[in-house]
Amino acid sequence: MKTNRLPRWAERFFPGGMSRCVYIMEDSIVDPVNRSLTTYTWNLNHTTLMSVEERCVFQDSAEQPATTQLKREAWISSSIFGFSKPIQEFGLARFKSNQLKAMKGLEYALSNLQGEIPHWLLRDTVKPASEKTKEAAKTLASAAAPQKPRQYV
Template identity: 85%
Template sequence: MVKYFSNNIDIGSTWDHVVSAFWQRYPNPFSTHVLTEDVVYREVTADHRLLSRRLLMKTNRLPRWAERLFPAGISRSVYIIEDSIVDPVNRSLTIYTWNLNHTTLMSVEERCIFRDSEEQPATTQLKREAWISSNVYGLSRPIQEFGLARFKSNQVKAMKGLEYALSNLQGETPQRPLRDTVKGASEKAKDTAKSLASAAAGPQKPPQYV
């Protein structure tokens, strides 16, 4: 059985502004559990979409009852893969995330789609979905319930973090265009990608979501 979560939010900012803030939302005072973020892959496709893969490390506090069941040396950090697709033609930003470790205890997959609102000017529509599962025999249900409650709490913090980034952008004079923000992010990613490539076989191309 999998726990499913879905909600829809209207953000009172233009799509370009929201996408710019997305790349600059860390660090912020509402996401102190996010420890690191690294770009491991990035390309612009022939149809002008920007594909990115990032690796995030976050703290992973277990509930007290779970700490009694699992080894004391279990990692208190969780590694998250984030694949994103910026489609400037259709004006959408799609984000897929999932955890790499602790997947037996709990797996959380999330999809967020930011779209330019056709009904409301200067508004961006966000649809967020999450699927939470656990493979711990006999305890999967309470673990999923805990995961769902934590996800709801974290997505509220995530929205506050995005609003914080939006406020910072609104304070800039002049406001940076989306193309400049993406260009800066791409240039910043080059050094990270080179260092990762020297330590391993090289960054792998993310799945081609459509």
């Protein structure tokens, strides 16, 4: 089940709560001879509004032996008369946006396996700390620092 919300204009076509989840089916095929993994994914409900089918092929790279190539394809269709083209364009734009996020997530997960931090994560998430945050950090650091022994005169 995928919980990505429908756009507000589409929510009015569905009863409350139904627009918040889409049931997804995925079929995966492992080919050990060609060293590839192919996934087929499609939605099971809301298909009148929009049907999305995706195929991903993960395969060893012949040019770079230690890397994996990914070929991703998607097909989007709609059965709503008079609105199918705008719905398809909306669906394609949203699909591309979601795939960028998915690729960043995959890159992040793979980099964690190697103990690295992706360059985009550092660039996008490291922001100057506010004064309040700096003071809280100083307080925590001083509390965690080893205490000097007291000297009496």
